[in-house]
Amino acid sequence: MKPGVSIPKIYDWDDRKGPKPVDPALDGLVRDIIGKVADKWTMLILEALSDHGTLRFSEVGRKVGDISQKMLTKTLRQMEEDGLVQRVVHPVIPPHVDYSLTEMGGTLGAAFCDVWLWAEAHHARIEASRKAFAERNGAA
Amino acid sequence: MKPGVSIPKIYDWDDRKGPKPVDPALDGLVRDIIGKVADKWTMLILEALSDHGTLRFSEVGRKVGDISQKMLTKTLRQMEEDGLVQRVVHPVIPPHVDYSLTEMGGTLGAAFCDVWLWAEAHHARIEASRKAFAERNGAA
DNA sequence: CTGGATCCGGTTTGATACTG
DNA sequence: CAGTATCAAACCGGATCCAG
Numbered sequence: 001m002k003p004g005v006s007i008p009k010i011y012d013w014d015d016r017k018g019p020k021p022v023d024p025a026l027d028g029l030v031r032d033i034i035g036k037v038a039d040k041w042t043m044l045i046l047e048a049l050s051d052h053g054t055l056r057f058s059e060v061g062r063k064v065g066d067i068s069q070k071m072l073t074k075t076l077r078q079m080e081e082d083g084l085v086q087r088v089v090h091p092v093i094p095p096h097v098d099y100s101l102t103e104m105g106g107t108l109g110a111a112f113c114d115v116w117l118w119a120e121a122h123h124a125r126i127e128a129s130r131k132a133f134a135e136r137n138g139a140a
Numbered sequence: 141m142k143p144g145v146s147i148p149k150i151y152d153w154d155d156r157k158g159p160k161p162v163d164p165a166l167d168g169l170v171r172d173i174i175g176k177v178a179d180k181w182t183m184l185i186l187e188a189l190s191d192h193g194t195l196r197f198s199e200v201g202r203k204v205g206d207i208s209q210k211m212l213t214k215t216l217r218q219m220e221e222d223g224l225v226q227r228v229v230h231p232v233i234p235p236h237v238d239y240s241l242t243e244m245g246g247t248l249g250a251a252f253c254d255v256w257l258w259a260e261a262h263h264a265r266i267e268a269s270r271k272a273f274a275e276r277n278g279a280a
Numbered sequence: 281c282t283g284g285a286t287c288c289g290g291t292t293t294g295a296t297a298c299t300g
Numbered sequence: 301c302a303g304t305a306t307c308a309a310a311c312c313g314g315a316t317c318c319a320g
Binding site for chain 1: 273
């Protein structure tokens with residue numbers, strides 16, 4: 001992946017010996033984590049909370065943008081369950097619920113930093129690539 | 141996001157002035173990119189090609205694991221359209237199609253490196269967090 | 281025989297309306 | 301305000317079918 005960095009892999013997928021995860025259970029868990037973390041809404045919420053610190057439910061929604069309440073609720077709860085965000089309910093009327101990143105959530109946000117930088121740095125090339133693909137495909 | 145690093149943000153989400161992207165079109169494009177890149181299968185395929193270089197269609201599927209042919213085709217094509225992978229068809233019988241990362245795809249793989257390391261480093265804490273959440277919730 | 285397109289059933293998502 | 305309930309639409313996986 002990252003040039004010049006030796007990655008402590010837990011996989012040992014070597015073609016000559018066939019697929020051979022060192023620990024199947026661990027393999028499945030890491031895959032599961034990636035499956036949840038590599039999610040559009042998770043990333044966007046992570047970014048919002050990373051940038052703004054503590055936010056209320058509807059504030060998160062506003063920062064994220066086009067998210068539906070359902071996905072906001074669902075994703076936030078999943079992130080809470082995984083220990084990425086902390087949810088604090090203030091028992092007042094009207095209700096007041098604060099969301100913020102845990103220390104672990106903060107480190108994940110930091111890990112995603114390079115991906116955001118990549119997206120910002122490459123959007124022009126991606127657009128060009130899409131256009132080229134479109135006419136290459138449409139011109140058939 | 142990353143402590144000590146000044147990020148060249150294109151957003152200017154400042155609460156005091158309301159949501160105010162510097163360039164709405166650019167904002168939408170970056171969001172779109174994140175939406176596609178922050179996808180389970182995209183990440184897994186990226187990782188597979190990043191680790192193994194050039195792979196055939198079914199080899200990619202095998203390395204990724206549980207992916208269906210449909211999602212494999214779809215994701216691969218999306219990645220090709222975005223300029224992340226290069227698709228080479230050898231007109232032979234039986235068919236032979238090679239997939240590999242473009243230079244841009246390689247840099248994205250590198251950007252995701254930290255996320256993989258994070259997942260590998262935190263799976264234990266996540267499991268613990270889920271268990272705690274479960275009994276906290278189930279004990280109600 | 282491989283790469284991939286198509287159809288169908290179950291799941292997830294989104295928009296709207298409703299509650300404490 | 302912060303959700304939940306409901307229903308329609310989009311999506312995904314699996315099986316099947318097709319082309320080279």
